[in-house]
Amino acid sequence: MNKILIRWLSSLFAILILGAYLLLNFDSPLTLQQLKHEEHHSLAHKQQYGVVHLVAPIEHTNLEGNDKNKAQLGLQLFLDPRLSSNQQVSCESCHHIFDNGAENVRVSRGVNGSGVRNSPTVFNIAYNTRFFWDGRASSLEKQMDGPVHNPLEMNTNWRNIVEYVQSVQDYRVQFNEYFGGVITEETVKNALVMFMTALNTPDSPFDLFLKGQTDAMEPIAQMGWEKFQSLGCVVCHQGTNIGGNLFQRFGNVSTTTSQERDLGRYNVTGINSDKGVFRVPSLRNVAKTAPYFHDGRAATLEEAIVTMAKVQLGRELDATTTLEISAFLNALSAPPPPLLTELAR
Numbered sequence: 001m002n003k004i005l006i007r008w009l010s011s012l013f014a015i016l017i018l019g020a021y022l023l024l025n026f027d028s029p030l031t032l033q034q035l036k037h038e039e040h041h042s043l044a045h046k047q048q049y050g051v052v053h054l055v056a057p058i059e060h061t062n063l064e065g066n067d068k069n070k071a072q073l074g075l076q077l078f079l080d081p082r083l084s085s086n087q088q089v090s091c092e093s094c095h096h097i098f099d100n101g102a103e104n105v106r107v108s109r110g111v112n113g114s115g116v117r118n119s120p121t122v123f124n125i126a127y128n129t130r131f132f133w134d135g136r137a138s139s140l141e142k143q144m145d146g147p148v149h150n151p152l153e154m155n156t157n158w159r160n161i162v163e164y165v166q167s168v169q170d171y172r173v174q175f176n177e178y179f180g181g182v183i184t185e186e187t188v189k190n191a192l193v194m195f196m197t198a199l200n201t202p203d204s205p206f207d208l209f210l211k212g213q214t215d216a217m218e219p220i221a222q223m224g225w226e227k228f229q230s231l232g233c234v235v236c237h238q239g240t241n242i243g244g245n246l247f248q249r250f251g252n253v254s255t256t257t258s259q260e261r262d263l264g265r266y267n268v269t270g271i272n273s274d275k276g277v278f279r280v281p282s283l284r285n286v287a288k289t290a291p292y293f294h295d296g297r298a299a300t301l302e303e304a305i306v307t308m309a310k311v312q313l314g315r316e317l318d319a320t321t322t323l324e325i326s327a328f329l330n331a332l333s334a335p336p337p338p339l340l341t342e343l344a345r
Helices: 003-025 038-051 065-079 145-149 158-167 169-178 185-196 205-210 219-230 301-313 319-330 338-343
Strands: 247-249 277-279
Touching (some): 065 169, 158 169
Antiparallel strands (some): 247 277
């Protein structure tokens, strides 16, 4: 039995197990009428949070002492355009941390022009298990190599970055205090990771709803949450980040010609079955991060909802259902990362 067949059978078995789990545990969400009664809420909480574990609220990030200092240093590095080859492109150029953690354009521009994929938000990035749309990086540290080396983005390398950081007195002082004077690729990455893992956005209406505040979400959003479950959206968009930890084929993969098609994860693995497969994105703060999909083709949230229902679920949604799901997705919007306000002082 060849490796491709073994991988395919393993994936099929995992899907069947997940499907059976969902059928047994999660295909009958409580109705709005049930949620309105206090005696049913413990059951709702148990089903949606305590037992099933398909979704969970974002928790507050607490950084103290030296970790907080390192995160503060990471913020400075994140904002510094001098890390790029033309000294004009920073991490923040494509990931607007004082707005939505992303950029509201189809594809972002870097040192040498526009990229080919939409920039995802960096908010709640600590909950992702893979990074980039094709999942080629397994950690935040490895993820950083992508924009640094990409000629369309920052167009540089870590040796140049380290030399630059070593040349700046303010950086030398901070690295001396927080990293014992060691300025290397590893310590620069460590400061950036400490900062990015602090970008959690707790206290969305959905988070509060999961924690027991049944009136935290509007009735239309609660109905949207029911539809999100019953239609099967939650099979892929689950976990604390409501996505970000699975790969799925995106049904609407064709563009003008086959040569222009983004083959997604196939470009990483070379496995034919991975053509058109992408990392399922997190839906946290999704109402703020238009446009949507790996190529930014969907201009509005409603357009993205209708497209996903059609190409992934084979369903044509009516206007009411679309609005209900949109209301639920808006309930995933949270205030800015609390620690960002502290670190930016």
